[in-house]
Amino acid sequence: xxxxVTYSRRKSHCASECGLPIKAGDPIVVAKHFKxxxxxxxxxxxxxxxxDCWVKDAKMYLQQNPFVAAGNHTGRPKxxxxxxxxxxxxxxxxxxxxCLDQQLRKKLKIAEPELxxxxxxxxxxxxxxxxxxEIAQVGGIPTSWIEDMLN
Numbered sequence: 001x002x003x004x005v006t007y008s009r010r011k012s013h014c015a016s017e018c019g020l021p022i023k024a025g026d027p028i029v030v031a032k033h034f035k036x037x038x039x040x041x042x043x044x045x046x047x048x049x050x051x052d053c054w055v056k057d058a059k060m061y062l063q064q065n066p067f068v069a070a071g072n073h074t075g076r077p078k079x080x081x082x083x084x085x086x087x088x089x090x091x092x093x094x095x096x097x098x099c100l101d102q103q104l105r106k107k108l109k110i111a112e113p114e115l116x117x118x119x120x121x122x123x124x125x126x127x128x129x130x131x132x133x134e135i136a137q138v139g140g141i142p143t144s145w146i147e148d149m150l151n
Contacts, residue, residue, distance in 0.1 A: 002032040005051065016053035029054040080139045093135045097145075100128050 005027065012022040015031075022028055031047040049057070082090065104124045110116050132149075135141060 001034075003029060005029055008048065012048045014050050014053055015047040016049045016057055018050065018053050020050070022048055022050060027051045082139055086138050090135060090138045093131055093138065094142075097128065097131045097135070100124055100131065104128070 008022050008024055008026045008028045010024055012028075014020050014022055027050075029049045029051055031049070033045045033047065035043045035045055037043055104121065107117060107121050107124065132141060132145060
């Protein structure tokens with residue numbers, strides 16, 4: 001939804017509860033809303049409100065939905081306090097895990113079970129377990145890896 005303030009260029013009715021007409025030249029708030037009708041089609045809806053009605057509606061919304069402090073969990077996660085050597089080691093381990101994941105996906109993508117190389121799949125999985133143990137010593141295991149292991 002896009003919202004902006006402008007002057008009315010024509011007569012209209014306020015979309016708020018006041019129901020009073022909007023005259024040409026009155027300051028108004030215009031809300032442009034996109035409504036999906038189907039996968040390929042959407043409708044654009046415009047809502048016009050008196051500026052004072054919009055402010056009154058906004059204050060009413062804020063009264064109904066009071067502010068709740070987010071606490072210490074706002075923004076993106078903070079970086080770990082690691083030495084430069086540990087950062088480099090951790091990056092190499094993350095890259096190694098990504099490489100092994102890609103190799104495993106390629107091996108598992110083969111549709112015919114008789115063509116799958118089960119020994120190499122087992123070897124890659126054991127290497128993944130080793131990388132997981134190594135990275136636990138350098139900053140801990142990423143939570144996404146734990147979620148992947150549980151799924």
